[in-house]
Amino acid sequence: MKTLLEKEEFERLLAESVKTHGHLCPGQVLGVRLAMLGLKLIGIQDPKGADRKKFLVYVEIDRCATDAIQSVTGCTLGKRSLKFVDYGIMAATFVNLETNRAFRIVAREEARKLADGLFPEIDDRYRRQLEAYKALSDDDLFQVEEVKVDINDFDLPGRPRRRVRCQVCGNWVQDGRDIQQAGQILCRACAFGGYFRRLNS
Structure with a gap:
């Protein structure tokens, strides 16, 4: 997050996500950051409005970050715009249905160690991670790769x-x-x- 506007948007989205999830944790921060990056990569600017039918998100883990991704994107299982693939990996893939461009974003395990070095004065490990996940760059937090997702007609939203x-x-x-x-x-x-x-x- 580089600009003040991006930071303000992040804080707003984080507050919404925490309300949905029930508490603030490192996974919420990570999930909000991941979702913001994913939407940006596939060119979605209004995920809950005009662009809501233009993309799908595949999540690979049933942990805190997934609630944040759902909160930020507006994607849900019920709308068939959120797909759960149980790989147990802190990762999500964002697919633009109009352009067919897709990006898989994986949380870097190394970010945990960077958190220890970035905020050594914070005793609590989870709080240290929480603050670091707010401060680290996208490159430090995530591994991003452009991918191809073959979507079966049966997996598309709609009747x-x-x-x-x-x-x-x-x-x-x-x-x-x-x-x-x-x-x-x-x-x-x-x-x-x-x-x-x-x-x-």
Whole structure:
């Protein structure tokens, strides 16, 4: 963040994000910074207004920074503009649907060590990280690479493109998430086993 205007915008977005997330933490600072950079890279200026249907964001971790990314971008799972890919990596990819340009931004692990050196007078490690993540440059905080994301039509926002019924459990499956197996249409839980077990079956 170089200009006073960028700093003011960061503070405003951070305050909104903290309200949504419930507390201020280093992950909130990191997520707000990451989202601001991602939107800038793909040329989105009004993410919650005129540009809201022009981009998608893929997040790779279910941690604090993801709440911040959602808060800043306005992207949500329900709007189908936020995609969760569970890699366990503090990273997000921003995709402009009009230009097809995409950038993957990964938080640098080295930033934690830089925080120790930048604010050695702060005893609390989390507060040290919080202040450092506000002060460090984007280059110190993030690794950025331009990438190509092949987006399936079933993953785009909008109405479901297909709805079919699982021939085992009877649940309706949307957006091409069904599995064709042994001549049957199945939901993924019936095809592969689910994260849950039915107690009365």
